Amino acid sequence: MxxxxxxxxxxxxxxxxxxxxxxxxxxxxxxxxxxxxxxxxxxxxxxxxxxxxxxxxxxxxxxxxxxxxxxxxxxxxxxxxxxxxxxxxxxxxxxxxxxxxxxxxxxxxxxxxxxxxxxxxxxxxxxxxxxxxxxxxxxxxxxxxxxxxxxxxxxxxLPVISTLRYLLDTNDEVTKIEGAFSGTLGFLMGELECGTSFSASVREAKARGWTEPDPRDDLSGLDVARKALILARTLGATLELADVALTPLYPADFAALSLDEFMARLEELDPLLADQQRAVQERGAFLRYGASVKVGQETSSLVVGPLTVDSENPLAALRGPDNLISFHSARYSARPLVIRGPGAGAxxxxxxxxxxxxxxxxxx
Amino acid sequence: MxxxxxxxxxxxxxxxxxxxxxxxxxxxxxxxxxxxxxxxxxxxxxxxxxxxxxxxxxxxxxxxxxxxxxxxxxxxxxxxxxxxxxxxxxxxxxxxxxxxxxxxxxxxxxxxxxxxxxxxxxxxxxxxxxxxxxxxxxxxxxxxxxxxxxxxxxxxxLPVISTLRYLLDTNDEVTKIEGAFSGTLGFLMGELECGTSFSASVREAKARGWTEPDPRDDLSGLDVARKALILARTLGATLELADVALTPLYPADFAALSLDEFMARLEELDPLLADQQRAVQERGAFLRYGASVKVGQETSSLVVGPLTVDSENPLAALRGPDNLISFHSARYSARPLVIRGPGAGAxxxxxxxxxxxxxxxxxx
The missing domain is CATH 3.40.50.720 (NAD(P)-binding Rossmann-like Domain)
Known part of the structure; x- marks a missing residue:
């Protein structure tokens, strides 16, 4: 019964x-x-x-x-x-x-x-x-x-929380979690890598309905920061959203603009992003918008923003809108445990x- | 209590x-x-x-x-x-x-x-x-x-079975599972890709203790076939180990040799593997030793052996001894759910x- x-x-x-x-x-x-x-x-x-x-x-x-x-x-x-x-x-x-x-x-x-x-x-x-x-x-x-x-x-x-819970339950020591958790930002960074201007790809993503009505809701990274905070707290950290070292994809003075003003001035951001992309590329590295979560007994760090990752990093292989998360731990030290796939959709x-x-x- | x-x-x-x-x-x-x-x-x-x-x-x-x-x-x-x-x-x-x-x-x-x-x-x-x-x-x-x-x-x-169970429990329709489940074979295929001869890399893997005492226990693919069968049966298939279309990394007549004879004649296999590698490479594809599991209501297929994968396949990005598994399903149809990481070790x-x-x- x-x-x-x-x-x-x-x-x-x-x-x-x-x-x-x-x-x-x-x-x-x-x-x-x-x-x-x-x-x-x-x-x-x-x-x-x-x-x-x-x-x-x-x-x-x-x-x-x-x-x-x-x-x-x-x-x-x-x-x-x-x-x-x-x-x-x-x-x-x-x-x-x-x-x-x-x-x-x-x-x-x-x-x-x-x-x-x-x-x-x-x-x-x-x-x-x-x-x-x-x-x-x-x-x-x-x-x-x-x-x-x-x-x-x-x-x-994607089995992200259950995998983290499993590592903790079996007493593994999780030293670092890195990941890309936004399909929209994944798309934008991919376009940037292909040489498309930032403004053009934001406009395209918005036109296709891939961004929130105000694209800054995605570009702020706030949604990624919330996910990073949830991971850190699951790891046992005592942290607030304000503790996340969050770097949005637009400068602080763009936050106060109206949506129309923001959209009108989007092209001003192109050189900044293009420069970042070029600098990272010249080092043989990759620019990804993601989160890095380290929780220690003494100090913890929660970084969300454009990350420079080398070719060995699982995030380097990421293109397009997939989510990717890598768990580094005592047991997965030489190479991380990685989960990847579509991370959005009803x-x-x-x-x-x-x-x-x-x-x-x-x-x- | x-x-x-x-x-x-x-x-x-x-x-x-x-x-x-x-x-x-x-x-x-x-x-x-x-x-x-x-x-x-x-x-x-x-x-x-x-x-x-x-x-x-x-x-x-x-x-x-x-x-x-x-x-x-x-x-x-x-x-x-x-x-x-x-x-x-x-x-x-x-x-x-x-x-x-x-x-x-x-x-x-x-x-x-x-x-x-x-x-x-x-x-x-x-x-x-x-x-x-x-x-x-x-x-x-x-x-x-x-x-x-x-x-x-x-x-x-790696959370392979639990993820599969989760997909089935939530009524997703799993259409295909592909994966590489042998660190040893992953190493050998990686060496092949770098131009090392098959015999030299088998000898090296054996010397390092990465193969069974008789390397044919790995090269036969039998262990991978068992894993593929376990996945297929978890998906609900009624199949026996003999139903796996299994291609070992040595010809049938090498199976009957003594271990010493086998090791002595290892170099004979080099041209065969090198040719396969070259043919796949010329097509812009990748040669991986893995399993492909499809379970349908009418027919099922279980293939284990050297797989030719294109650059879009998650297996293409795999180098070295990591395990990698991709789940294709009704929900994960455009892009698969992928799990990757060390798949062996105490x-x-x-x-x-x-x-x-x-x-x-x-x-x-």
Missing amino acids: ATPIFLIQFGLGTVGQALTEQVLATRESQARYGIDLRYVALADSDGALVSERALEDGVIQSASRFKQRGGRLAEHDLGYYQDNLKALVDTMGQPRTIVIDTTAAAPDTVFPAFELALSRGYALALANKKPLADAQARWDHLTAGGRIGYEATVGAG AVTASGLLGDILRLSQHL | ATPIFLIQFGLGTVGQALTEQVLATRESQARYGIDLRYVALADSDGALVSERALEDGVIQSASRFKQRGGRLAEHDLGYYQDNLKALVDTMGQPRTIVIDTTAAAPDTVFPAFELALSRGYALALANKKPLADAQARWDHLTAGGRIGYEATVGAG AVTASGLLGDILRLSQHL
Whole structure:
């Protein structure tokens, strides 16, 4: 007899939709693990669909299609208005519940709901990096009981967090983690290497929808910094986002510009980037936008920005939008353990969440 | 209160020694998982040390040092003679036992012990590929209950099996697995690429102890074929070792030679390999010794031998002894998920076993 596991999901965007689809499609794996995943609530920013026993498959699919067409759950036939995720967890949670966050919501929006969930013994599965990259005290609170999964926050579905956890569990000493965690920045650095101007490739990436509406949200490196911080904290470091030595791909005075001004002045950045690229190339090295994470007992360092890597570095072989992460440790000292592959996309991000859900289910 | 988990370990060679060391060093991880790993038996080919409650740390360390100096457990102060692993499992097993195989013993030697263990509800953690690459019926029997871990059989400590399991559990459709799983063959192919003659590099690898005493044990590709078969069976294929399309790095008539004759005639193979290398190079491609595993509902194919890979293939970037595996699936279709790193060595192989032990412990 399969044990029911109750799911409350925040967000029904592309990742949330992919996850509901995968949950419905994996009845067989669930049975193998002796569990039966049941959605009791699906929420977006101001609406929700709920059912105490379980939302029917047809209802979940209809909600998903409704969102794809641009609808809001509050306006769905079976939906209702809600703007309090904590209250939703309060009313819909019961023993063996997992609260899933597929949003990019601000920490303050979701943290009270997470806090309540953990206090009730529920588990959390997060694709949302922001609550995990918020104050260290919040990280400590969220991770203290080990009832949290966040594989999808770094490298989407790539087994990054699980591999790190495995190295730590088997008592390996992880000395350094290096990686490239942004497909968009990977594309831009690749274009730069091919001689395309920085401004032209930013314009192209923006036109193709590969950047955020304001490309500075990618170019700032802030998203990479959050991922680096999550890795460092998983390694046991006590650090804040402000401790990351972060170098954006634009000068400080470009931060205050309006989006239109920024786009208009993009060409001013070309010589700077071209010079950097040339200098690195002349040394026989490679310029990659990435993160270097070193956590020691005395000091830790977290560097995010354009990295100069030599030809021996696994990052040197990286072209295009793939993510790549290399773990250097006592056991992997001569040569690192490397994981590489697409690190973004709805289906692979959802699979990272689903992997967490399957694992967490067995401890509820 | 931590739950005691009882360990019966076959083999105390380099991997077995590394595992005992890691088990003793991971008390903290064990506590975090709510378990307490206790050795109740350590066995080698004809001896054992046993203690029903738990072998003391000092005894385990002394046994390990004794083996390092070339001793046999039967001759250890606290050891006794045994040549029946099934009887050992029978007398030393109890609820919540894991039987660990760090040997390269023949299937018939260990299978009866495994069978008894599973019938009693114990779990198995194997670094030994042979029982898993034996008859399909034996595979079915060993894996039926899901109480088996074999991460260490492919890529040592690299997260190969766990990643494959994760893809399957989350309902991804794995269309192809390609990989290089032999550091020794990786070295030889790398030398070939640099223009070194095949015979010279085999002689060098043998002199350095990187090959088995009879290099044909590596050059046959049989070990790679076993790993490919394990991957294919994990994917659900019903196949035997004989179904692998296996191309050794020597012609069939060299198989019957004595070791001395084989070594004496090694130079005869040079033109053949050099020609292959040249032909592949002229096409702008790369020659790698590896495995290609495709498992379909209708037909499956398992190819092990020298593979011609183009520059886009992740295997093209591989130099030297690293293992590399790429997973192609419905979700990872445009670009594969790739794992790379050292795939052999006592410490990393033991860590693969320990990861399995920690995971299995939670379901006993």
